[in-house]
Amino acid sequence: MDKRYQVFISSTFRDLLDERQAVLKAVLELDHMPAGMELFPASDDSAWQLIKDVIDSSDYYVLIIGGRYGSLDDTGIGYTEKEYDYATSSKKPVVPLLYKNPDNLPRDKTDTSESSWTKLKLFREKVEKRHTCVYWDSSEELKSKVIIGLTSTVKRHPAVGWIRADKVPSDVTVSEVLMLRSKVSELEAQISAERMAPPAGSEDLKQGDDGYQFDIAFKVHRYGGSSSSTDLGYTANFTITWNDIFAGIAPTLINEASEDEVAESFHRYLSSRARDAFRDDKNIKGMELYDFSFKHEQMETCIIQLRALGLIRESQRPRSVKDTNTYWAMTPYGDRLMVQLRALRRSPPVAAKVKSTNQQSTRKKMKS
Numbered sequence: 001m002d003k004r005y006q007v008f009i010s011s012t013f014r015d016l017l018d019e020r021q022a023v024l025k026a027v028l029e030l031d032h033m034p035a036g037m038e039l040f041p042a043s044d045d046s047a048w049q050l051i052k053d054v055i056d057s058s059d060y061y062v063l064i065i066g067g068r069y070g071s072l073d074d075t076g077i078g079y080t081e082k083e084y085d086y087a088t089s090s091k092k093p094v095v096p097l098l099y100k101n102p103d104n105l106p107r108d109k110t111d112t113s114e115s116s117w118t119k120l121k122l123f124r125e126k127v128e129k130r131h132t133c134v135y136w137d138s139s140e141e142l143k144s145k146v147i148i149g150l151t152s153t154v155k156r157h158p159a160v161g162w163i164r165a166d167k168v169p170s171d172v173t174v175s176e177v178l179m180l181r182s183k184v185s186e187l188e189a190q191i192s193a194e195r196m197a198p199p200a201g202s203e204d205l206k207q208g209d210d211g212y213q214f215d216i217a218f219k220v221h222r223y224g225g226s227s228s229s230t231d232l233g234y235t236a237n238f239t240i241t242w243n244d245i246f247a248g249i250a251p252t253l254i255n256e257a258s259e260d261e262v263a264e265s266f267h268r269y270l271s272s273r274a275r276d277a278f279r280d281d282k283n284i285k286g287m288e289l290y291d292f293s294f295k296h297e298q299m300e301t302c303i304i305q306l307r308a309l310g311l312i313r314e315s316q317r318p319r320s321v322k323d324t325n326t327y328w329a330m331t332p333y334g335d336r337l338m339v340q341l342r343a344l345r346r347s348p349p350v351a352a353k354v355k356s357t358n359q360q361s362t363r364k365k366m367k368s
Contacts, residue, residue, distance in 0.1 A: 002031075003161030005154065008055050008092075009036040010083045011064035015109045019064060022143040023097075027062075030150060033162070048073075052086055059159035060150065061087040062095045063127065064142070067102040067110035069120040081123050088130070093157040095149045096127050097142060100135045195332040199310040207309050211239040212302070215295050216274050221288035234284070238277045240270075243341055245302055246311055248273070250338035256315050256329040266299045267292070303328070311337060 007027045011020060020036070027034040035054050055061065063084055070078040077085075087094060102110060102120070111117045127133060134149050136142040198207075206212065215237050222230040248269035252261060271292040279289060306312045311334035315327035330338065 002167070003163055005032045005059040005159055005161045006057060007032050007034050007060045007062055007150065008058035008083075008087070009034055009062045009064070010080055010087070011036075012066065012068045012070035012078075012080055015068045016064060016066050018139045019066065019142050022139040023062060023064060023146050026143045026146040027150070030147060032150070048082075051079075051083060055083065055087050055092065056090060058092065059161055060095065060153060060157075061092040062146065062150065063087075063097065065096070065098045065120075065124060065127065067099060067105040067120070069111055069116040069123065078119065078123070081119075084123075084127070093153050093159070094131055095146070095153055096131045096133045097145060097149070098124060098127065098133050098135050100137045196336055197310075197333060199308075202309050205305065205308055207242045207305075209241045209243060211241050212245065212305075213237050213239045214270060214274075214298055216270070217293045218274065218278075218289055219291040220284045221290065222284075223287070234278075236274075236278065238274060240273060242305065242309075243337075244273075245269075246306055246334070247338065247341040250311075250330065250334065250342065253312060253328055253330045253334070256317065256327050259326040259328065262303065262328050263296075263299060266302065267294065270294055306334075310334070 009020065009023055009027070013020070024034045035058055061084075063080075065080075070080045072078055073082060084094075099105065102124075111120060134145045136145055215235070217233065217235050220232045220234060222232060249262065249265045252265040257265070274292055275289050278284065303312070307314075310331055312328050313331050315329045317327070317329075319327075
């Protein structure tokens with residue numbers, strides 16, 4: 001669809017009449033719409049507001065600087081520079097066109113005031129620091145450089161532009177677009193719902209309140225008399241539900257975690273649960289339990305199971321090629337389950353039941 005762009009042309013006026021005509025023709029030959037407010041004296045706030053409105057509605061800003069700084073506002077800033085400052089603050093793409101050597105211009109095309117000449121030099125320096133400028137020394141050269149510069153700027157910075165009313169999509173086309181957008185929204189909602197649900201087929205896997213038995217080895221420090229104590233080794237097993245396993249390690253995965261960090265989280269959680277499970281055993285009650293160890297393959301099984309249940313996934317975040325670690329992250333479904341399991345409620349759940357099968361243990365004293 002063909003677009004036409006509105007181009008604001010900013011410059012002083014009386015000294016650049018021929019040059020402005022050349023730029024206007026260049027913009028029209030590109031089939032764009034020139035706009036310029038130098039014919040409307042910006043002598044009050046309402047006129048300046050009109051200039052800002054036209055700059056706001058324009059797609060590109062062409063700046064022509066010759067040998068004059070131009071008329072000043074109440075604060076001592078030239079209106080051309082004021083327009084430029086507003087255009088850059090509005091993020092308008094700028095095509096800056098500066099006369100090559102203002103010192104060589106005729107007297108009637110330059111400022112006679114020393115202060116205005118100084119302001120012109122400072123204005124040029126400001127523009128040159130901010131942009132890659134184009135330089136000209138005749139109206140003909142200016143016209144060709146406007147065409148080249150504006151064409152290049154349109155390609156690098158596509159703008160909104162304008163189109164003819166008869167080129168606007170018909171009601172039928174709009175209806176089709178709206179229908180497609182509705183379909184896209186429907187599919188996006190479906191994908192979002194699937195991300196918040198367990199994967200298909202996982203209903204046949206152990207999960208929730210189903211238990212998983214861990215084998216454990218630990219040591220017990222038995223205090224003797226005033227000068228003796230004994231360290232004994234024990235092996236045992238105990239069962240934890242899959243919901244408890246996931247709730248125990250899930251916080252580690254909120255911002256993703258390496259495989260070593262996940263293993264450390266498993267070890268901390270299982271050690272805590274094992275200590276709670278065995279501390280009141282009549283054979284070791286009141287003694288210090290420490291140095292818990294678990295079978296590595298059982299923790300690997302837990303990771304595989306949580307992944308199969310759609311609660312965790314391998315991280316897809318890009319990392320350094322030197323980083324060869326495996327990282328794990330929670331899925332949206334996993335994050336939702338973690339919140340359900342770990343968030344604090346205002347009151348205890350109704351008819352809460354404690355399953356005695358959550359922690360079952362058998363113990364066997366190890367040979368010391």
